[in-house]
Amino acid sequence: QLHLQESGPGLAKPSETLSLTCSVSGDAITDINYYWGWIRQPPGEGLEWIGTIYYTGGTYYHPSLNSRVTISIDKSKNQFSLRLKSVTAADTATYYCARVPLDGDYADHWGQGTPVTVSS
Amino acid sequence: EIVLTQSPGALSLSLGESATLSCRASHSVSSSGLAWYQQKPGQAPRLLIYDASNRATGIPDRFSGSGSGTDFTLTISRLEPEDFAVYSCQQYGSSPPTFGRGTKVEIK
Numbered sequence: 001q002l003h004l005q006e007s008g009p010g011l012a013k014p015s016e017t018l019s020l021t022c023s024v025s026g027d028a029i030t031d032i033n034y035y036w037g038w039i040r041q042p043p044g045e046g047l048e049w050i051g052t053i054y055y056t057g058g059t060y061y062h063p064s065l066n067s068r069v070t071i072s073i074d075k076s077k078n079q080f081s082l083r084l085k086s087v088t089a090a091d092t093a094t095y096y097c098a099r100v101p102l103d104g105d106y107a108d109h110w111g112q113g114t115p116v117t118v119s120s
Numbered sequence: 121e122i123v124l125t126q127s128p129g130a131l132s133l134s135l136g137e138s139a140t141l142s143c144r145a146s147h148s149v150s151s152s153g154l155a156w157y158q159q160k161p162g163q164a165p166r167l168l169i170y171d172a173s174n175r176a177t178g179i180p181d182r183f184s185g186s187g188s189g190t191d192f193t194l195t196i197s198r199l200e201p202e203d204f205a206v207y208s209c210q211q212y213g214s215s216p217p218t219f220g221r222g223t224k225v226e227i228k
Contacts, residue, residue, distance in 0.1 A: 047157075047165070047208060047219040062216045063121075096164055105212035106155035108176060110164035 002026040004097050004111035012091075012118050018084040022097030022111060029078045030055040035100040036080045038071060039107060040093040048093075052100050053080055087118045122147050122211050124220035132228040139196040141223045143209035148189045153213030156185055156194045159222070160205045168207075169194065196225070 008020035022036070029036060037052035051061040053071040061069050070083040084091060094115045098107035123146040133139055143154065152172035157165035167176040169185035172192060182197045196203055208222040 046221040047210070049210075049217040049219070060215075064216075101170075104153055104155075104170060105215075105217045106153075106167065106170050106210060107157075107165070108167050108170070110166070113164050 002099065002109050004099065004109060006095060006097050006111045006114040008114060008116070010115055010117065012087050012116060013120050014088055014118055015086055018082070018087050018091065018116060018118070020082045020095055020097075020114060020116070022080050022082075024078045024080070024099075027099070029073060029080065030075055033102050035060075035102065035105075036073065037098050037100045037105075037107060038082045039096045039098055039110075041096070041113075042090075042093040049105070050082065050084075050095075052105070089118050092116065092118045121216055122149065122214050122218050124209055124211055124218055126207075126209060126220035126223050128223060129221075130224040130226060132226045133199055134228045135199055135201065137199050139194075139199060139203075139225050141194040141196075141207050141225075143187075143192040143194070143220050145190040145192070145211055147214070149192075149211045150213035152188050153211055154185075154187070154192050155210045155212065156183075157208045157210065158203075158205045159208065165208065199225070201227075 003025045005023045012018045035052040038050040073080045094113040096113045097111040099109040125144045127142045154172045156169040159165040173185045184195045206222045209220045
């Protein structure tokens with residue numbers, strides 16, 4: 001059974017870099033049928049697509065975050081990671097990792113989410 | 121980017137009734153690239169529908185999706201207690217993928 005679990009600090013200071021990791025079990029991160037992605041949800045707001053990565057390392061980033069975001073993959077650990085630099089209070093959100101089918105940018109399995117607050 | 125507007129913002133219904141939720145796109149969504157998710161408080165979203173009308177694995181047939189172009193609908197027939205939640209639509213026909221703000225289905 002597929003399980004995704006986010007981990008990382010729940011607090012970041014303004015201008016710092018936010019780093020989160022998603023550990024995947026029940027499926028190989030090298031599965032050719034899927035991307036692996038990050039989605040966030042600010043408190044009381046809608047969801048926002050951050051980006052995706054394929055096991056080959058190819059990435060897609062939301063244009064509004066493109067200059068600040070990096071998604072990477074560690075096939076040996078069956079994990080993928082998010083780095084978001086120069087964070088501000090607007091980056092306060094619950095961050096979800098998810099599996100994304102190759103035939104469409106929707107998320108068919110989600111992690112439970114991890115809340116991140118940006119505050120000094 | 122495509123903006124998705126969901127209506128109504130909230131819906132109060134009784135057990136056994138049907139719910140009709142709307143998702144309207146600012147531009148046509150290509151290839152019917154639209155998904156619906158259910159989200160309960162403190163939980164991750166759960167995929168219900170993809171490609172506008174295909175039910176995800178394990179989703180009961182009381183959930184159905186329809187529509188194309190700019191107008192999409194999620195219908196929940198015979199509401200059960202576990203169906204009271206927030207429902208969000210997402211388009212992935214155009215980049216970047218975008219989400220609606222959600223419709224809350226409440227118990228009357």
